[in-house]
Amino acid sequence: MLKSILKLGAAAAFAAALLSSGAAQAKLRVAMITSESGLGDRSFNDMMVEGMKRAEKDFDAEYVVVQPRAVSEFQSAIARAAAQGFDIIVGSSFDMIKPMQEVAKAFPDQKFGLVDVGPDPLGPNIVSTVTKDWEGSFLVGWIAAKTTKTGKIGFVGGKDIPIIHRFFVGYYYGAKMANPATEVFESYSGTFTDPAAGKEYTLALINQGSDINFAVAGATSAGVIDAAKETKTFAIGVDSNQNYMAPGNVLTSMVKRVDNQAYDMVKSVSDGTFKGGEVKYYGLAEDGVAAAMDDNNKGLIADAVLADVDTLKAKILSGEIVVPNYFDLTPGQKEMGTPPMATPPSVANAK
Structure with missing residues (x-):
């Protein structure tokens, strides 16, 4: 099976890999385009590849992974893949x-999928997904505050962008529900690809007294975890x-099942259910998010807090608790969620 890992800087290798992927036309052919962290x-990209591996096995698919080096290369990477006629990109x-x-406008017959973006349909030949990361972030915020x-x-x-704000708002809401006196510091490193920056920003928070820091920064998150290990705090x-990256210093991980989302996109092409313009949601109800528990963080979280998490999950599923989604908030909004709670200053003070 083809499992090429490509760099856009090697155009010849890219073309050769795409050519070889067409050797068995009967197979379902998939191209995955990574974010710039590759x-x-x-984190995110590695999870998606796990979904591709399962799709390869279950649907006799073969996939190519294309790794743009920068956001500016995204369009050319997608266009090159579209020109090769993959079954889905x-x-x-x-x-x-x-x-x-x-690119989708230029290739109207090409099927596309975009994992974990916003709620708006993207086009008649693009299926997209939304992870309810605000629900998972709520749970780890509760755990952190407790x-x-x-x-x-x-x-x-x-980056200081709306999709990352979704995590923060859920985290803040969970922490404040657990203990309204908890101080929640908010910072952005400006990059998804620089562990050194992640460590620097985390050490600054630790110097302010923060002993648990939530990393939402792609490859940069490794620096957050390294800072926790160095200072004997928690990430x-x-x-x-990511619990395994520093056993004893990673309190838990807010897992997003983007592997399932990528897998389901390939499955929809395999079984003929692909529907462009559709937006699918993956939250607690769909097993789309979780607070990871394993031997690497065993004993770090009190049993009573773990019991709280189970209760909170049930309340979210019943609708008794509605964790706020940043995309539903408006600038200057003073309260959010059910039960209502004061919004963080970054939202309440926004113009």
Whole structure:
């Protein structure tokens, strides 16, 4: 099976891989376009590849992974793949919305998928998904507020963009519901690809007294975890289960099952149910998010807090608790969620 890992800088290798992928035309042919952090991020992209591996096995598919080096290369990467006539091209970045839409217009018969973006339909030949990461972030926010020794917890985002704000608002809501006195610091490193920046921003939060910091920054998150290990504080991982990266110092990870989302996109082409313009949601009800528990973080979270998490999940599923989604908030909004709670300053003070 073809499992090529490509760099756009090697155009000849790219063309050769695409040519070889066409050797068995009967197979379902898939192209996956990574975000700029690429494979090996131990996060979003690596999780998506797990979905591709399962699709390869279950649907006799073969896939090519294309790794643009920058956001500016997204459109050309998608266009090159579209010109090769893959059965579906699956993207993995919020920054890929406009580039994919432009290519999709030029290739109206090509099927596209974009994992974990916003709620708006993207085009008649693009299926997209939304992970209810605000629900998973709510759970880890609750855990953090119930576990902190200092009463101060932090958030280290990658870019200061709406999709990352979704995590923060859920995290903030969970922390404040657990303990209204908890201080929640918000920061953005400006990058998804620089662990050194992640470490620097985390150390700054730790210097302010934050002893648990939620990393939502792609490959940059590795630096958040490294800072926790160095200072004997806690990090919270993101997207994949990152508990193993620093056993004893990763309190939990807010897992996003983007592997399932990528898998389902390929499945829809395989079984003929692909529907362009559709937006599918993956939350607690769909097993789309979770707070990861395993041997690497065993004993770090009190049993009573774990019991709380089970209760909270049930309340979310019943509708008794409605975790706020940043995309539903308006600038200057003073309260959010059910039960209502004051919005974080970054929302309440926005113009």
